[in-house]
Amino acid sequence: xxxxxxxxxxxxxxxxxxxxxxxxxxxxxxxxxxxxxxxxxxxxxxxxxxxxxxxxxxxxxxxxxxxxxxxxxxxxxxxxxxxxxxxxxxxxxxxxxxxxxxxxxxxxxxxxxxxxxx
Amino acid sequence: xxxxxxxxxxxxxxxxxxxxxxxxxxxxxxxxxxxxxxxxxxxxxxxxxxxxxxxxxxxxxxxxxxxxxxxxxxxxxxxxxxxxxxxxxxxxxxxxxxxxxxxxxxxxxx
Numbered sequence: 001x002x003x004x005x006x007x008x009x010x011x012x013x014x015x016x017x018x019x020x021x022x023x024x025x026x027x028x029x030x031x032x033x034x035x036x037x038x039x040x041x042x043x044x045x046x047x048x049x050x051x052x053x054x055x056x057x058x059x060x061x062x063x064x065x066x067x068x069x070x071x072x073x074x075x076x077x078x079x080x081x082x083x084x085x086x087x088x089x090x091x092x093x094x095x096x097x098x099x100x101x102x103x104x105x106x107x108x109x110x111x112x113x114x115x116x117x118x
Numbered sequence: 119x120x121x122x123x124x125x126x127x128x129x130x131x132x133x134x135x136x137x138x139x140x141x142x143x144x145x146x147x148x149x150x151x152x153x154x155x156x157x158x159x160x161x162x163x164x165x166x167x168x169x170x171x172x173x174x175x176x177x178x179x180x181x182x183x184x185x186x187x188x189x190x191x192x193x194x195x196x197x198x199x200x201x202x203x204x205x206x207x208x209x210x211x212x213x214x215x216x217x218x219x220x221x222x223x224x225x226x227x228x
Binding site: 109111 | 216217220221
């Protein structure tokens with residue numbers, strides 16, 4: 001079975017450029033999460049979608065970050081303009097489960113995108 | 119205080135040793151609990167869910183103590199391949215609020 005698919009695997013770009021990260025969740029999963037991981041801050045939840053609707057974006061660091069989920073099989077995380085402090089590994093994860101149900105379903109992670117902003 | 123706190127690492131143990139990790143959480147509304155494993159430069163992967171009655175999967179045993187608000191992970195007969203970072207995960211109602219602990223690094227040496 002295909003897992004969560006992220007692209008690109010690596011991205012190196014210059015400060016000020018727009019960066020777009022892509023994610024395809026596991027088919028049938030209705031929850032999607034974007035995380036950022038750094039040595040200093042660990043794994044941070046940026047935004048969560050349920051049934052393609054953004055539910056909680058309180059973890060998005062600032063207005064330069066935006067995320068969309070136009071359909072159940074695709075999501076993007078965009079950074080514009082990018083800054084060196086955005087350098088991190090960005091993970092997408094998906095799971096079953098909804099807002100109003102107790103969820104004991106774990107999240108499944110993609111391989112991540114290693115982002116370096118020069 | 120962080121919502122989910124784990125034992126500081128790293129743990130350095132010889133092969134065959136038994137090692138235990140603890141994780142405390144602050145919100146009593148927590149619903150689901152998991153242990154994830156993350157290898158260097160890889161994504162986190164589910165190791166096991168943690169059930170109220172405790173559960174075992176081979177050499178791994180997970181326990182939950184709701185009264186004291188902590189979960190634990192016990193690894194018996196450690197293998198070199200167990201070397202990784204172990205992340206404690208707590209999920210709240212509906213599964214949409216998920217908090218990962220900072221992780222505990224384990225090194226198993228020959």
